[in-house]
Amino acid sequence: MAKFIFVTGGVVSSLGKGISAASIGKLLEARGLKTTIIKCDPYLNVDPGTMNPFQHGEVYVTDDGAETDLDLGHYERFTNAHITKDSNITTGKIYYNVIAKERRGDYLGKTVQIIPHITDEIKRSIKKVAKEKDVDVTIVEIGGTVGDIESLPFLEAIRQFRWEVGENYALNIHVTLLPFIKAAGEHKTKPTQHSVGRLREIGISPDILLCRTEKRITKEQRDKIALFCNVDHDSVVEAADAKHIYEVPLMLKKEGLDNLILKKLNIKKSDKDIKDWRNFVVKRVKSPAHEVKIAVVGKYIALPDAYKSIYEALVHGGIANDTRVNIVKIDSEDLEKKKRGKQMESVQGILIPGGFGDRGIEGKVKAVQFARENGVPYFGICLGMQIACIEFARNVCGLKGAHSTEFNKNTKHPVIALIEEQKNVKNLGASMRLGAYPCKLSKKSLAYQAYGKDNISERHRHRYEFNNAYKDQFAEQGMLFAGKNTQHGLVEVVELPSHPWFVACQFHPEFKSKPDNAHPLFRDFVAAALRAKETAK
Numbered sequence: 001m002a003k004f005i006f007v008t009g010g011v012v013s014s015l016g017k018g019i020s021a022a023s024i025g026k027l028l029e030a031r032g033l034k035t036t037i038i039k040c041d042p043y044l045n046v047d048p049g050t051m052n053p054f055q056h057g058e059v060y061v062t063d064d065g066a067e068t069d070l071d072l073g074h075y076e077r078f079t080n081a082h083i084t085k086d087s088n089i090t091t092g093k094i095y096y097n098v099i100a101k102e103r104r105g106d107y108l109g110k111t112v113q114i115i116p117h118i119t120d121e122i123k124r125s126i127k128k129v130a131k132e133k134d135v136d137v138t139i140v141e142i143g144g145t146v147g148d149i150e151s152l153p154f155l156e157a158i159r160q161f162r163w164e165v166g167e168n169y170a171l172n173i174h175v176t177l178l179p180f181i182k183a184a185g186e187h188k189t190k191p192t193q194h195s196v197g198r199l200r201e202i203g204i205s206p207d208i209l210l211c212r213t214e215k216r217i218t219k220e221q222r223d224k225i226a227l228f229c230n231v232d233h234d235s236v237v238e239a240a241d242a243k244h245i246y247e248v249p250l251m252l253k254k255e256g257l258d259n260l261i262l263k264k265l266n267i268k269k270s271d272k273d274i275k276d277w278r279n280f281v282v283k284r285v286k287s288p289a290h291e292v293k294i295a296v297v298g299k300y301i302a303l304p305d306a307y308k309s310i311y312e313a314l315v316h317g318g319i320a321n322d323t324r325v326n327i328v329k330i331d332s333e334d335l336e337k338k339k340r341g342k343q344m345e346s347v348q349g350i351l352i353p354g355g356f357g358d359r360g361i362e363g364k365v366k367a368v369q370f371a372r373e374n375g376v377p378y379f380g381i382c383l384g385m386q387i388a389c390i391e392f393a394r395n396v397c398g399l400k401g402a403h404s405t406e407f408n409k410n411t412k413h414p415v416i417a418l419i420e421e422q423k424n425v426k427n428l429g430a431s432m433r434l435g436a437y438p439c440k441l442s443k444k445s446l447a448y449q450a451y452g453k454d455n456i457s458e459r460h461r462h463r464y465e466f467n468n469a470y471k472d473q474f475a476e477q478g479m480l481f482a483g484k485n486t487q488h489g490l491v492e493v494v495e496l497p498s499h500p501w502f503v504a505c506q507f508h509p510e511f512k513s514k515p516d517n518a519h520p521l522f523r524d525f526v527a528a529a530l531r532a533k534e535t536a537k
């Protein structure tokens, strides 16, 4: 029978529950177990698709086109699990399903209530994923902090779940904080005691405490936490701050977390080191041979989580090239005001990520122009490809005022437009193109060189497309249409062969990059930046 690990968080938010859950997945996978993860988000939005990145951080997109929480991105990066739309359960989704059932009369005249109907729906959704994915262990991360009103139905559901499946089949891991109080010179355990107390009030007794700390915890502190929180001595696990997130699985392994979990779940598997992760990923992240500077030009620069997968994929591209990628974050609105982007002059590569809305657009156009005219490696992703086409139209093809209809409905040259605004493509609708689509690459392209094959599949999240009416004009001026969706005739990759490295794609390659298997475009972009650094010497 499948087993379950529930991960809750206490004391404060931002404890790294997602990284902890992903690291647990990594450690269990290394022991030969098939795992998956579910993220439960207590908010009322059905999914984060409509949320502002400043509120929520990046929206992570799965192959099957779900817009999900960014923690699922960590999970796909750390493990081999395949994340799908069912992997993210929100309060909104649960209520939506329950209300639909109520309207259909499925509850046969009963009064529909949080307990049992909402909690049953939560349990059903969790079991469905475990069954469909046919895994040994399902890790369920409960978003929010214990004590929040919103997460109560989820906590009640996991309490019932554990009661139903019994010991050895479900495990509660509570991620908590031991704040270090400088004046006292010690860690304080009281917030953890209170947080565990809150859990016990609602019938959940954590089996393992993952204690986030700045400094090492002493044996006395462990004993105290164990006694007051009612857990075994060996179940108080130190999770010290890591320099880099990819170190976390190694640190937890050193603390014996995988052995502890296997013991408590009564699973027998021989011990295995995560050698490749240690020797390749962590070693290169910590002490790489080379260094480059790459600018990311966007409008959500102030929030580190808004471009999470982009930043991670750049790290991966760095790992593949044994290079530290120093990311220079440039606010596209700042670029608009400036005559010249001084910061751009010191970088060896420029990346423009995806985005919506017209704020900062002209700054991005300036950044592309700078990269194109100065031979600086350029990587455009989604909006970054659209901007590259707008810039090329205006400054190379001489199409004055060329734009995307997203930003100027009445532009004379709609080089980027909605599908139905383009006459030769029909039946796709103005809805978002979401999830995996196939793409065929031209054998002459840098993209083909990177992937080493011509049929690829990548994830999308956008409404607007390149307007094929401009294809010939662009091609005459030297733009290579390097990748296309053959079924719908849509442009997916453009390149400038006269430039050292100028690749822009309509899809989001960052979602499929892993630390130990960098996405080929990110790998080659960083390699191009390294070459640019060499030639500049």
Ligand code: GLN
Residues within 6 Å of the ligand: 353, 354, 355, 356, 357, 381, 382, 383, 384, 386, 406, 461, 462, 463, 464, 465
């Ligand atoms: N706003 C653009 C579109 O909808 C680009 C979207 C994106 O970059 N994800 O087409």
